[in-house]
Amino acid sequence: MASFQKRGKTWQYTISAKPKPIRKSGFRTKKEAQAAAAEVETEMRKGVAPQLQPVPFDEYLENWIKRFKTDIESITLQKYMDSLGAVKRYFGDEPLQSITRNAYQDFLNNYGKNHAKTSAQKLNSHIRACIKDAIDEGIIRVDFTRDVVYTGTPSKKASDKHLGYDESKQLLQMIYDRLDRSTTHYLLLLALTSGMRFGEIVGLQRNDFDFFNGIININKSWGYKKNMQDGFGETKNEASVRKIKIDHETMRRFKQLFKNTPENIYQLVFYSPSSKYKVINNGTANNVLVGMLDELKAQRITVHGLRHTHASVLLYKDVSIQYISRRLGHADIDTTLNTYSHLIKEMEERDEQRSVEVFNSMLV
Numbered sequence: 001m002a003s004f005q006k007r008g009k010t011w012q013y014t015i016s017a018k019p020k021p022i023r024k025s026g027f028r029t030k031k032e033a034q035a036a037a038a039e040v041e042t043e044m045r046k047g048v049a050p051q052l053q054p055v056p057f058d059e060y061l062e063n064w065i066k067r068f069k070t071d072i073e074s075i076t077l078q079k080y081m082d083s084l085g086a087v088k089r090y091f092g093d094e095p096l097q098s099i100t101r102n103a104y105q106d107f108l109n110n111y112g113k114n115h116a117k118t119s120a121q122k123l124n125s126h127i128r129a130c131i132k133d134a135i136d137e138g139i140i141r142v143d144f145t146r147d148v149v150y151t152g153t154p155s156k157k158a159s160d161k162h163l164g165y166d167e168s169k170q171l172l173q174m175i176y177d178r179l180d181r182s183t184t185h186y187l188l189l190l191a192l193t194s195g196m197r198f199g200e201i202v203g204l205q206r207n208d209f210d211f212f213n214g215i216i217n218i219n220k221s222w223g224y225k226k227n228m229q230d231g232f233g234e235t236k237n238e239a240s241v242r243k244i245k246i247d248h249e250t251m252r253r254f255k256q257l258f259k260n261t262p263e264n265i266y267q268l269v270f271y272s273p274s275s276k277y278k279v280i281n282n283g284t285a286n287n288v289l290v291g292m293l294d295e296l297k298a299q300r301i302t303v304h305g306l307r308h309t310h311a312s313v314l315l316y317k318d319v320s321i322q323y324i325s326r327r328l329g330h331a332d333i334d335t336t337l338n339t340y341s342h343l344i345k346e347m348e349e350r351d352e353q354r355s356v357e358v359f360n361s362m363l364v
Contacts, residue, residue, distance in 0.1 A: 183257070225277065
C-alpha cells in the first residue's frame with residue numbers, strides 16, 4: 001500500500017517493497033502521485049520489478065547515441081551531441097526516474113529562450129526517441145516528452161527561403177552570363193538546376209558526370225565546415241544516394257568547364273587549394289549569390305535556398321511530389337510534404353479551380 005507525503009510544493013509517494021521502499025517525488029498534486037503509484041503497484045502485481053537503480057538522464061542519452069547512432073553522417077551526429085549537451089547543462093546527472101513532464105517542459109521552455117522554435121522541436125525529437133527505448137527497457141513508465149509545448153524565436157518560414165519562378169529565371173540567366181567569372185558561378189548553377197545539398201555538390205568528382213546520358217551520380221559528400229568529416233564522407237541518408245537527370249545546357253557548360261580547367265589530385269569539380277577545406281567555401285558562394293540577388297532586386301537567400309527554389313520551381317511546373325522527394329534525396333516523402341506544405345497548398349488551390357473548369361468546359 002502506498003503512502004503520500006507533501007514535500008514543499010510537490011508530492012511524493014512511498015511504496016513498501018524489499019529490499020527497500022520505492023519513493024518518487026516531484027508530483028504537482030497528490031492525485032498525480034496517486035496515479036503514478038497505482039501504475040507501479042499494478043506492474044509489481046504482474047511480476048514486473050520497477051527500476052530501483054537511478055539511471056542518470058545524460059548518461060543514458062549518451063550511451064543511447066553511441067549505440068544506435070553509429071551509421072549517420074557526422075554533421076547529423078553532431079546535432080545529437082548538441083542535444084546531449086543541452087541535457088547535461090540543464091539536468092546534469094539527475095536520474096531519468098525523477099524527471100516529470102512538468103520538469104521536462106520547464107527544460108524546453110528554458111531552451112526556447114535562446115533558440116528557435118524549430119530547434120526546440122528537433123531537440124525533443126532526439127530525446128523522445130531515446131525515452132521510448134527507456135520505456136521499453138522498463139527504466140521508466142511514462143513518456144515525459146509526449147504532448148509538450150514548444151517555445152522559442154520564430155523560424156524563418158520555408159516560403160522565405162526560396163525564389164519565385166520569375167526571379168529564378170532571371171537568376172539563372174545571370175548565372176549563365178557570368179560563368180566565365182569564377183567556378184563559384186558554376187556551383188550556383190548546379191545548386192539551382194539540381195537541388196543538391198551543398199556537401200553533395202562540393203563532393204562531386206568529374207567521373208560523377210555522365211554527359212552521354214545527362215546524369216549526375218550522387219553517392220558521397222565532402223566535409224566543408226567544422227564538425228563535418230575530413231574530406232569524402234557518406235551522404236545524409238540512404239535515399240540521398242541517387243542519380244538525377246540534369247538539363248542539357250547545364251551539362252554542356254560543365255563539359256566545357258572540364259575541358260578548359262586542369263584536374264586536381266582529388267578529381268573534385270569545385271576544388272579550391274587556398275581553402276581550408278580544399279573546396280569552394282560556403283560563405284564565398286553565399287556572398288556571390290547575394291550580390292547577384294541584390295542586382296536583381298530579389299530577396300536574399302542562401303545557397304541552400306537554391307535547393308528550396310529548385311523544388312518550388314518543379315512544384316510550380318506540376319512535377320509530382322513523389323519524384324521531387326526522390327530527386328532531393330529525402331529519406332521519406334513526409335519530409336518533402338512537411339518542408340513544402342505551403343507550396344503544396346497553393347498548388348491544391350490552383351488545381352481546385354482547374355477541376356471546376358474541367359467540368360464546366362464539358363457542358364459547352
